Amino acid sequence: MKINVRKPILSANDEQAERNKVRFKASQLMVVNVMASPGAGKTSLIMRLLENIPLEFSRGVIEGDVASSIDADRIAAVGVPVTQINTGGACHLDAFMIDRAMDDLELSGPGYLFIENIGNLICPTNFRLGETADMVVASVPEGDDKPIKYPAIFAQADMIILNKIDLLPLIDFKLQAFTAAVRAVNEEAPIINVSCTTGEGVDTAARWLLQKNMGSV
Amino acid sequence: MHEAAIAQAVLDTALEALPDKESRITTITVVAGVLAGVEEECLAAYFNELCRCTAAEGASLRLVMEPARLICKECGKQTNYAGGGRLALECSACGGLNHLEGGKALYLDSVEVES
Numbered sequence: 001m002k003i004n005v006r007k008p009i010l011s012a013n014d015e016q017a018e019r020n021k022v023r024f025k026a027s028q029l030m031v032v033n034v035m036a037s038p039g040a041g042k043t044s045l046i047m048r049l050l051e052n053i054p055l056e057f058s059r060g061v062i063e064g065d066v067a068s069s070i071d072a073d074r075i076a077a078v079g080v081p082v083t084q085i086n087t088g089g090a091c092h093l094d095a096f097m098i099d100r101a102m103d104d105l106e107l108s109g110p111g112y113l114f115i116e117n118i119g120n121l122i123c124p125t126n127f128r129l130g131e132t133a134d135m136v137v138a139s140v141p142e143g144d145d146k147p148i149k150y151p152a153i154f155a156q157a158d159m160i161i162l163n164k165i166d167l168l169p170l171i172d173f174k175l176q177a178f179t180a181a182v183r184a185v186n187e188e189a190p191i192i193n194v195s196c197t198t199g200e201g202v203d204t205a206a207r208w209l210l211q212k213n214m215g216s217v
Numbered sequence: 218m219h220e221a222a223i224a225q226a227v228l229d230t231a232l233e234a235l236p237d238k239e240s241r242i243t244t245i246t247v248v249a250g251v252l253a254g255v256e257e258e259c260l261a262a263y264f265n266e267l268c269r270c271t272a273a274e275g276a277s278l279r280l281v282m283e284p285a286r287l288i289c290k291e292c293g294k295q296t297n298y299a300g301g302g303r304l305a306l307e308c309s310a311c312g313g314l315n316h317l318e319g320g321k322a323l324y325l326d327s328v329e330v331e332s
Contacts, residue, residue, distance in 0.1 A: 001331070001332075004326070004327045005230065005325045005326065005327055006326060006327075007234075007324060007325050008323065009227055009230055009324055010226055012226065090221075090222070122254045125252075125253075148303065148306065151317055155252065155321075180306060183316075184314060184315055184316060
């Protein structure tokens with residue numbers, strides 16, 4: 001006997017993500033899911049953005065890593081509340097992990113919560129966390145073809161950061177090719193060029209978050 | 218290796234769909250878009266392990282891949298993108314810029330059961 005089910009496979013995660021969304025909204029938090037490959041500069045970018053958020057807002061970070069608390073230690077060192085999730089091998093964060101991490105973090109708004117997802121461009125794509133915005137970080141040394149190789153993650157981004165632009169003179173990276181590749185999969189998301197080393201573009205990225213927040217929380 | 222989490226979710230969703238405790242699952246059909254990032258052999262390997270000692274032990278997993286569409290923003294020509302190979306940024310007919318749509322589905326389509 002055949003039974004037609006037609007049910008999303010990740011519906012349990014999707015439902016928890018919806019509950020997280022309600023919780024974030026009630027706490028007046030704008031939640032940014034930061035996704036990138038390892039070494040693209042997720043932690044550095046989050047730290048730069050934290051500096052650019054006006055002091056009247058609360059700030060917090062959930063750090064996802066397979067192992068270690070290296071990134072969380074960097075955030076804690078600048079006095080921002082942070083919770084570390086170690087997935088022990090799993091390649092993505094899911095909505096249930098975020099729910100538990102929120103119990104630890106005890107963050108209330110109005111404010112900003114950054115979730116640093118596990119470094120890769122494939123697995124985090126399927127797992128909604130209840131975030132307000134998806135930020136995908138690419139970096140110059142990775143090459144300009146990443147949106148073609150990993151279209152799904154760039155397609156779902158609300159905002160795309162191109163990091164390490166201070167290295168453009170040294171590396172064969174064609175900005176135009178990168179933009180064209182992004183636009184093939186995502187017509188809407190702003191592409192913001194940033195250098196976490198020099199600080200260039202960080203204010204533009206922070207401004208986008210503040211504007212987006214006013215519209216959503 | 219997110220296929221481990223997906224395999225568990227496939228199994229959970231299939232077991233929920235069983236009409237009674239005596240039924241056993243023989244085939245599970247999953248539809249996945251080419252952009253959903255599911256690798257068939259990897260999914261099957263996890264699935265076969267997770268199914269042990271459940272009503273789905275020995276069931277076969279059928280993965281139906283759903284293509285995405287490339288649509289030219291200039292002339293509107295549509296082509297399927299079946300994953301793999303290089304994503305064509307430019308339209309083969311007019312050279313305009315393509316836009317990628319769809320291919321993100323990930324759902325349990327059906328289960329076949331025997332009592």
